[in-house]
Amino acid sequence: MSSCNIISKLVFNQQLEYTDPNLQEQVATVLKHFQLAGPGSLNSMTPIFAHFRIGPGQRIVNNYKVMKRLWCKQIQDHIKKGENSEHEDILDVYLAELQKHLTAGTKTQFKMHNLLWLLRDLYLAGTETTSTTLKWAVLYLAAHPEKQRKCHEELDKEFSQDCVLSYADRTKLPYVNAFIMETLRLGIFFL
Structure with missing residues (x-):
C-alpha cells in the first residue's frame, strides 16, 4: 500500500x-x-x-x-x-x-x-518489487536478531529518534547499506 x-x-x-x-x-x-x-x-x-x-x-x-x-x-x-x-x-x-x-x-x-x-x-x-524487498528484509531481520541489533545500533549512533532520514544519509550507514544489498542478493537467489 x-x-x-x-x-x-x-x-x-x-x-x-x-x-x-x-x-x-x-x-x-x-x-x-x-x-x-x-x-x-x-x-x-x-x-x-x-x-x-x-x-x-x-x-x-x-x-x-x-x-x-x-x-x-x-x-x-x-x-x-x-x-x-x-x-x-x-x-x-x-x-x-x-x-x-x-x-x-x-x-x-x-x-x-x-x-x-x-x-x-x-x-x-x-x-x-518494493513490497517484496521489504518482506525479505523483515524476514532476514527476524531470522538474524544480531544483524537487526547492529542495524539499530548504527542508526541510533548516527541519528536522533526524531530525525527524518534522506537518501543522502545512506553514506553514514555502511552496515545498513550492506544489509540491504545482502537482502537483495539473497532475495534474488531464492527466486
Missing part, C-alpha cells in the same frame, strides 16, 4: 488514505497482475498464452483494462483540475509536453497510450 501510494503521489500528486477504495483497488490489481504474469504463473511457464486472448493471456488483458480504467479516471480528474503554473507531479510535466507538441503541430512520442504504458511500468515495477 505504501509503495503504491508513493507512486500515486509522484504521478498524480495524490496521497490516498489506506482505507481509500481506489488505492485498495490499484494495489489489488497490481498484485493480481503479478499472480497472472509473474514468476511461477502459468503464463511465465508457457509464455505463448500471453499472445492469445484465452486463458491466462485473456486474464492479463482484462486485469490491464482495470488498471487502465483507474488511471484514465485519475488523468481525467487531473485535467479537469486545470493547469498549474508549477508542475507538481509527473502527469503535469507529461501533459504540458504533450500540449506543447500538439500546439506546435510537431511529431512526438508524448501520447496518451505511451502515458498509460509509463504508468503501468511505474506501478508494476514500483509496487510489488
Whole structure:
C-alpha cells in the first residue's frame, strides 16, 4: 500500500488514505497482475498464452483494462483540475509536453497510450518489487536478531529518534547499506 501510494503521489500528486477504495483497488490489481504474469504463473511457464486472448493471456488483458480504467479516471480528474503554473507531479510535466507538441503541430512520442504504458511500468515495477524487498528484509531481520541489533545500533549512533532520514544519509550507514544489498542478493537467489 505504501509503495503504491508513493507512486500515486509522484504521478498524480495524490496521497490516498489506506482505507481509500481506489488505492485498495490499484494495489489489488497490481498484485493480481503479478499472480497472472509473474514468476511461477502459468503464463511465465508457457509464455505463448500471453499472445492469445484465452486463458491466462485473456486474464492479463482484462486485469490491464482495470488498471487502465483507474488511471484514465485519475488523468481525467487531473485535467479537469486545470493547469498549474508549477508542475507538481509527473502527469503535469507529461501533459504540458504533450500540449506543447500538439500546439506546435510537431511529431512526438508524448501520447496518451505511451502515458498509460509509463504508468503501468511505474506501478508494476514500483509496487510489488518494493513490497517484496521489504518482506525479505523483515524476514532476514527476524531470522538474524544480531544483524537487526547492529542495524539499530548504527542508526541510533548516527541519528536522533526524531530525525527524518534522506537518501543522502545512506553514506553514514555502511552496515545498513550492506544489509540491504545482502537482502537483495539473497532475495534474488531464492527466486
